[in-house]
Amino acid sequence: MFLSVFDVFKIGIGPSSSHTMGPMTAAGRFLDLLRRHPFRDAAAAVSARLHGSLAFTGKGHATDRAVTLGLLGWAPAELDPDEAERQLAALGTTHQLRPDGLPLLAFDPAVDIVFDYGPPLPGHANGLVFCARDAAGAELLSETYYSIGGGFVVTAQEREAPPAATAAASWPYPFANAAAMLRMARESGLSIAQMKRANENHLQAPDEVERGLSRLWSVMNGCIERGLSQEGELPGGLRVRRRAARIHRQLAAERQSNRAQPHAASDWLGVYAMAVNEENAAGGRVVTSPTNGAAGVVPAVLRYYLDHCIGAEPDRIADFLLTAAAIGGLIKHNASISGAEAGCQGEVGSAAAMAAAGLCAVLGGTPEQVENAAEIALEHHLGMTCDPVAGLVQVPCIERNGIGAIKAVAAASLALRGDGSHFMPLDNCIEAMRQTGEAMNARFKETSLGGLAVNLPEC
Numbered sequence: 001m002f003l004s005v006f007d008v009f010k011i012g013i014g015p016s017s018s019h020t021m022g023p024m025t026a027a028g029r030f031l032d033l034l035r036r037h038p039f040r041d042a043a044a045a046v047s048a049r050l051h052g053s054l055a056f057t058g059k060g061h062a063t064d065r066a067v068t069l070g071l072l073g074w075a076p077a078e079l080d081p082d083e084a085e086r087q088l089a090a091l092g093t094t095h096q097l098r099p100d101g102l103p104l105l106a107f108d109p110a111v112d113i114v115f116d117y118g119p120p121l122p123g124h125a126n127g128l129v130f131c132a133r134d135a136a137g138a139e140l141l142s143e144t145y146y147s148i149g150g151g152f153v154v155t156a157q158e159r160e161a162p163p164a165a166t167a168a169a170s171w172p173y174p175f176a177n178a179a180a181m182l183r184m185a186r187e188s189g190l191s192i193a194q195m196k197r198a199n200e201n202h203l204q205a206p207d208e209v210e211r212g213l214s215r216l217w218s219v220m221n222g223c224i225e226r227g228l229s230q231e232g233e234l235p236g237g238l239r240v241r242r243r244a245a246r247i248h249r250q251l252a253a254e255r256q257s258n259r260a261q262p263h264a265a266s267d268w269l270g271v272y273a274m275a276v277n278e279e280n281a282a283g284g285r286v287v288t289s290p291t292n293g294a295a296g297v298v299p300a301v302l303r304y305y306l307d308h309c310i311g312a313e314p315d316r317i318a319d320f321l322l323t324a325a326a327i328g329g330l331i332k333h334n335a336s337i338s339g340a341e342a343g344c345q346g347e348v349g350s351a352a353a354m355a356a357a358g359l360c361a362v363l364g365g366t367p368e369q370v371e372n373a374a375e376i377a378l379e380h381h382l383g384m385t386c387d388p389v390a391g392l393v394q395v396p397c398i399e400r401n402g403i404g405a406i407k408a409v410a411a412a413s414l415a416l417r418g419d420g421s422h423f424m425p426l427d428n429c430i431e432a433m434r435q436t437g438e439a440m441n442a443r444f445k446e447t448s449l450g451g452l453a454v455n456l457p458e459c
């Protein structure tokens, strides 16, 4: 099993990795499939059907817009928001797509994207089916995709037989669980970040890996900065106001005048995370960490390390991200990082475990302490449901990232006060999360049919 740091952390756009980035990527993959089809020149129209959680919360997550952008040829990492808006407006008039290497395709998003509120597809809660037809309306090609969290997309066939699993033995440190990770660290004398880096260098040249890591942090930090400078209401109709900029001004003033309470450290963590998640809710550029809904936790804790921790060194940023990615990879491989599959324990819980591990590592933790930090953070998110109000990634998601970041720092600090030995191994905690997610009622798995989403205050 190997999940690159650049798969765990992907540059994209908000508000959701599974409901926005995944469907956009799936649409692009379907066009590629159509380009390879022997009768591609006969294609005249394309349509999409959204199932399960993509149908129930797709409007709030702008899934229909994401599918349309994917069919217009955009990939999440390359989206130019202004040009995309222009193309969406043009499509609203022409109802025609002009994909490279294919004929003109009729496509009216209002008609050709169907929200199917029936039972979800069997492979995953987030399913979508694309179909291309000829001029007579006969089906030429159809493919089913599952958006399995963190922007990852698989076809129904790939879901049955994951293609990468066979290659595990070729990586220098092919750890598929935390026990193997710790054993390899002991045997090699390397840190988790060093082993992860060796695995990455197996795929890409070392300088490319370092450049990529540096770019990831630059986008994460840019997102924090933008979020701290924006005011006003978030889109979607809930009338949720951005708070990060105002809180940040208050914190800066208190620090300036030496009036800050000791617990203001929590507020700094919270405001960095909320800045990211407000940007995400507004459809801005974010890095999935490991998902969009949970995108604030890792950047917040890394920024906290750089700006607030004694002895912080900017050249440890890469080690932070590599360690966090190692933990995220273990959780994704052995359980899930998808809110639609495991609830919010899979999103913010995973993000907190990753951030705790990264912080523990750069503060000098041993691999055993790092594993302990990740376990503490994940353990205290177990059972957390996903119940976004109105299907928007705003309430409870924005604040929840702030609290997740605070828990991550507490977990790292607690682990650093021990010697790494502890009762509950990370692997067992990940399995507990998987079982809890499996048993969780579908109302609490990104359908907005339960919890906070159905207990709204009277306006």
Ligand code: SF4
Binding pocket: 293, 294, 338, 339, 343, 344, 345, 347, 348, 385, 386, 387, 388, 393, 394, 396, 397, 400, 446
């Ligand atoms: S409640 Fe958690 S899992 Fe659900 S959308 Fe919000 S951040 Fe994601």
